[in-house]
Amino acid sequence: MERDWETQFRAIPDPTRLRESLRRLSARPHNVGTAYDRDNAEWILAQFKSYGLSAQIESFDVLYPTPLERSVEMVAPAHFRLALHEPAVAGDPTSAQQSEQLPTYNVYSIDGDVTAPIVYVNYGVPADYAILARHGVSVKGAIVIARYGGSWRGIKPKVAAEHGAVGCLIYSDPRDDGYAEGAVFPKGAMRPAEGVQRGSVMEMEIHPGDPLTPGVGATKDAKRLDLKDVTVLTKIPVLPISYGDAQPLLAAMDGPVVPREWRGALPITYRMGPGPAKVHLHLKSNWGSKTLYDVIARIPGATAPDEWVIRGNHHDAWVNGADDPLAGQVALLEEARALGALVAKGWHPRRTIIYCAWDGEEPGLLGSTEWVETHEDELRKHAVAYFNTDGNGRGFLNLGGSHVLEAFLNGVARDIDDPETHESVWKRLQALQLAGATSASQRADVRTRANLHIDALGSGSDYSPFLQHAGIASTNIGYGGEDQTGVYHSIYDDFYWYTHFSDTNFVYGRALAQTVGTAVMRLADAQLIPYDFTGLSETINQYVGQLDTLAKHEADSIAELNREVRDGVFAATSDPRRPTLAPDTIPLAPHLDFAPLQNGAEALSRAATAYSQAVTAAEANDGAALASPAVASVNPTLVQSERALTSPQGLPGRPWYQHLIYAPGLYTGYGVKTVPGVREAIEQHQWTDADAQIVRVGEVLQAEAALVNRAAQELKAAASR
């Protein structure tokens, strides 16, 4: 029955409509605060209503600086003024909407006016500064020039400031998304010489959302911080530039030649500096507020209206944003339209379904975070899962999420056809994982495990407040991997580009709507919430093993480093013409007591087995017991299972992040750190903290195990009724 409705659902999403919605929504620049941003929100609202959903706009007022003055000049050894401008391209109509385009900048950079020699810092992550130090190059008082990639962009100015830099330029090297990867726009999909990646540099690894209202919704009457008390702005001014602008700066540098891995594709000798190139960077923003327009639509649940399945994608963009985010947004609209059509035909989902089109994702997950913070109490009671998407392309299914949903998502993926190969998207993903596996044991795992592993979630899109703040089982889903893009966050990410170089016939847009819509329906209608704790416990056991290995590796590396320093290995291998400095010795690492973590993980394994046995027992007799309304009595316990992995104290130094298993890294930004309290303490050699965090996570795992055991008991009882 449910399967019949799903089959009907998957026939509805229509590539022609996806295309036309994309054309409508991307027709003009629509970043936060623009007229077209609001216009899009109202159009989306009207769409939802036309599908028969009850819908409304929820507004928030947030800090949103926009540039007043931006200039970068090279003042030595020659004078050169950077263009900081993306030109219109013939044949691409929206690239010419110059008066409405947001200038190239990094939002939430502080204002500044600095003149200093430049230092090239590669990707600008901590490991890069260790190499600079080996060459005796300091960024103290310098402006760093970093290339995009290797970390989330906000990490670059943060680490630069920690090392004493006074300014930061971030450029897109053609090796990473320019001509080295393929023909540049408009001939091809890659970044042209003048293309610039805009983007947020808010310290989102501390908290995302409105900088003035951490932890609470930015409603009209919310208590707001003074600007001077905000913690998530950069410490130094930052500006993104194109490789056309970067090349003369990099070519004018001297100092040590950089290691091979630091080299881009510009036809120059990449050098560390400092200088002699000297740069004057001037930045001034309008520090005003703007209004966000989140569009929220509902299909009320017929049986369990207080259990919510939530689905979202943002609608704001940096400029026209055809790929990011609209390719995902238009799929979401097709899902909503299809669900509306099913409701009209008599389909009544068991649970309440909420469809959300977020505003303000680009500057810092603003719309989703403020909404989650505003509705936090209800969400903690009612939310079963959050399904996120954000942009879409051609290729393979990309599955990230809470591991309680791993088996569920695998099940959905098995039911979706790939529009290119006409095999299931699951089969194709398995083939991709096989092709990418690097060991026989990895291959055996891909071939024989019941489910393909899904990725843990870090940050970078609107699932973050749901998962990491409110403890709601979340997923992030998209297709991609077959087309490359060099227009990310530029004026060239538009309808022309998308319909020439990405999912040009929108068959992957349809596949996305089919995938996520099927997941929403199946989760909304399941009698027993289909969480699987075996996948979760296997994954956590894997993390515990990794942490043990990591701690040993760090301890061994420290011992070896100290020994080599003492033995004079660094001195003996230093070239007097290009001297390198020995690193400092490091205090030896103690042995850590992993027992609390291991005991917690083992308790969870046992509980998962018990729950899985209870499910198997209930599945006997053609699932008669599972079909019985009685099993629904287990759901209120299950709903709390992801919340049980959180702690109100949150992570060390960043209480907003309450999930103890998944978080964005303090020094990776978007990149996930699993068991972050423990992992980052080990990485940063904070051994006392590591021991304390092991105890905390151990407690949380014991609590989760207790909850899962309780659910198993309840299920046994319900099934025997």
Place this chain on the structure above:
Amino acid sequence: MERDWETQFRAIPDPTRLRESLRRLSARPHNVGTAYDRDNAEWILAQFKSYGLSAQIESFDVLYPTPLERSVEMVAPAHFRLALHEPAVAGDPTSAQQSEQLPTYNVYSIDGDVTAPIVYVNYGVPADYAILARHGVSVKGAIVIARYGGSWRGIKPKVAAEHGAVGCLIYSDPRDDGYAEGAVFPKGAMRPAEGVQRGSVMEMEIHPGDPLTPGVGATKDAKRLDLKDVTVLTKIPVLPISYGDAQPLLAAMDGPVVPREWRGALPITYRMGPGPAKVHLHLKSNWGSKTLYDVIARIPGATAPDEWVIRGNHHDAWVNGADDPLAGQVALLEEARALGALVAKGWHPRRTIIYCAWDGEEPGLLGSTEWVETHEDELRKHAVAYFNTDGNGRGFLNLGGSHVLEAFLNGVARDIDDPETHESVWKRLQALQLAGATSASQRADVRTRANLHIDALGSGSDYSPFLQHAGIASTNIGYGGEDQTGVYHSIYDDFYWYTHFSDTNFVYGRALAQTVGTAVMRLADAQLIPYDFTGLSETINQYVGQLDTLAKHEADSIAELNREVRDGVFAATSDPRRPTLAPDTIPLAPHLDFAPLQNGAEALSRAATAYSQAVTAAEANDGAALASPAVASVNPTLVQSERALTSPQGLPGRPWYQHLIYAPGLYTGYGVKTVPGVREAIEQHQWTDADAQIVRVGEVLQAEAALVNRAAQELKAAASR
């Protein structure tokens, strides 16, 4: 006493003289057949004589084609004629000797006139063609364009011809030795846009030396092959070009974008082709003969004149050749001068010392090979060791050679001071190996093994005929690793370049003379030839382990590949817009019988232990027994120990290579393949051959073990006399 002479010796080599000899020898272009090549030989002869050595020139007549006509044009999509010319550089006087410079070409390329689309093949090794095939790109009927690096250059046209190409261009990518690595000449040491790497493309992996006289000396009356019967010329025309010339060709290509590892540093999108760029390549040479002038000097042995210690470096160059080969040649001259001075003071080496300045190394190890082939019978009787050098730079000691000399060379290295750090060069090499080690077990090995491992020798310099044809224990020694060079085989490898960018004060030239001269003296004077069979047997056991692992790895890879093909993994991961083809399945690998090899290696281990115990016993009582003239009776047995590792039938398909442990690779060229008969059969999936070669090598190892056991018995007997 010996140590006193050595100390006196090491005080003699003089940086000022090294500099002046370098200036003299590099003053004009002196490739084979030029007036200055002969002039240099006569000057070297006069130097040897002036040091008090008896010396003479030995001449050979060899096939040596020089270009008459060379042209490359792009004929589509636009017309462009390549310069094929290295311009003079202001400030560098010898770069202006244009009338005497050899044009840029690859010697022993056949003549040809071909017009065809081009295909970019990366380094042009077999693995690259596998990737082209995955993308459906064939080189049949095409001209390939390969970059220098990744293999010896002669492999590139060979593999291209095997795949059906009709021509081959080889260019120097700026990523590998141009601006990506540092400032270009004359501002820095790296290759300028017009710089070209000349070089031989003879199929030296079949045999080096004169193509007309394989296996015999190219003396006046030698029997010569007809040109049509020569086996070592290329099968297709080949020409080297600069990156200035290559860029317009590569920029005019289409087809699949190449993988990341294939990309160079030119500011273009590297693509595979074929075409649309189409090239007309025209080559015509003068296929005449030239005369070689080997200079041979002797210090007769006082006690054992029939035991020879041989030392060589070539004197011919592609153009002025300051680094390659003269930086090594001038060190050799300083050694000869110092030894002459010691003889004058009363030092009389036990064994005969022979100093050789080879001609014709660049085109194909001609001078050394013809000399070894001419004197093969005497050499097989008398030669104890051959010490080779070839160029020199700043930095770390580079030790390659027969492993019977591993312990001996380590002993010499412990006695030489590094001119930069003033530690021993051994200590510095150990530090380098520690810094480069990638595992704890490697580091433990470097820290605790009695001796540092030395590299096995492939080819690329004059040790090859000594070691691999005549079975003479050989070494190759040089300093380097701190300066990079982008002038290899160009007109810019000259006195100006060397004295600005390499060992500018010639202290490493002095260190080289000290190192090799000490080795020559110590080996010439030792009562008992200081071969060590423990180092040899440890190394051979390592090789046997590697071969076992390699066979298993190949078998597993084949099985996995077949499984993935059958399971449709390649089809499922192919992008319809950029389709890739599945590879063919491969017949499964049988299990190989490694027992003969393992038994041989184990027999050698036991024999090595017995010999080592005999030496230890003889060393008791302050080495009284070792000092006794009686132990010299063991030497005739020892002299044959490297010869015992050879077989008159040689390697499969290349009988000139008689050493069964060391050879240049059939598909690497210079790169060594150890236990080559077995290793290459496994790599090429020729399982029957692999089994047969295992038996052959097992027999040779048993024979070596028997010889070493006999030497142990003889030593015990002699020491007790």
